[in-house]
Amino acid sequence: MKTRTIYLKKIFSVRNAGYLLVAAPGSMSLQKLMDILIADTPLKMLVLPLIVAAVSLSLYFVVFWMDFLSGIKASRHEAVDKTNYFSSSKGWSSMWKIATVSVLVTWSSFFSMLAALGKMQFLASFFMLSAGTIAIMATLLDVYSIGENQKRLTGKKSRIFEWFESLMNVIHHGVLGRLERFLKKE
Numbered sequence: 001m002k003t004r005t006i007y008l009k010k011i012f013s014v015r016n017a018g019y020l021l022v023a024a025p026g027s028m029s030l031q032k033l034m035d036i037l038i039a040d041t042p043l044k045m046l047v048l049p050l051i052v053a054a055v056s057l058s059l060y061f062v063v064f065w066m067d068f069l070s071g072i073k074a075s076r077h078e079a080v081d082k083t084n085y086f087s088s089s090k091g092w093s094s095m096w097k098i099a100t101v102s103v104l105v106t107w108s109s110f111f112s113m114l115a116a117l118g119k120m121q122f123l124a125s126f127f128m129l130s131a132g133t134i135a136i137m138a139t140l141l142d143v144y145s146i147g148e149n150q151k152r153l154t155g156k157k158s159r160i161f162e163w164f165e166s167l168m169n170v171i172h173h174g175v176l177g178r179l180e181r182f183l184k185k186e
Contacts, residue, residue: 049128057102057135063146067142070149071090073149104134105132108134115127
């Protein structure tokens with residue numbers, strides 16, 4: 001609380017009034033520019049990418065934390081030394097993973113809105129689809145990881161995780177295998 005108060009006092013102090021003289025016209029210009037850009041753009045094309053990003057990232061964050069916690073629990077179960085079971089590299093890997101997914105989804109949504117402003121419907125749809133696809137793919141990978149963590153803890157996976165793994169194997173070997181064989185023929 002104290003830091004925010006100090007920062008606000010610093011921003012609005014008389015000594016920093018010069019910044020206000022630069023920022024206010026810049027802010028008014030940005031507002032006018034956005035008004036011009038958005039004038040003929042349907043609101044839906046600007047809001048929908050935000051909704052797709054918010055919903056898909058929310059789902060991803062929930063599954064990510066479930067995976068993270070189940071991974072910690074499985075590591076503790078497997079560790080000989082119960083006080084030193086958390087690997088720093090694995091923790092950082094998880095943080096990089098969540099950061100990467102968040103950045104990719106956010107930027108895809110941003111580019112979708114930019115394309116909508118430029119009246120490029122195909123690109124707007126492509127980037128919006130990309131945002132949701134990236135988050136859902138990352139979520140599915142974390143669901144798979146939760147099953148692996150459960151197997152490390154109990155020696156077997158629940159039926160739902162076994163079913164999910166068999167579905168992914170059928171898709172990978174069946175559909176993608178056929179596509180790969182088809183492409184090699186030509």
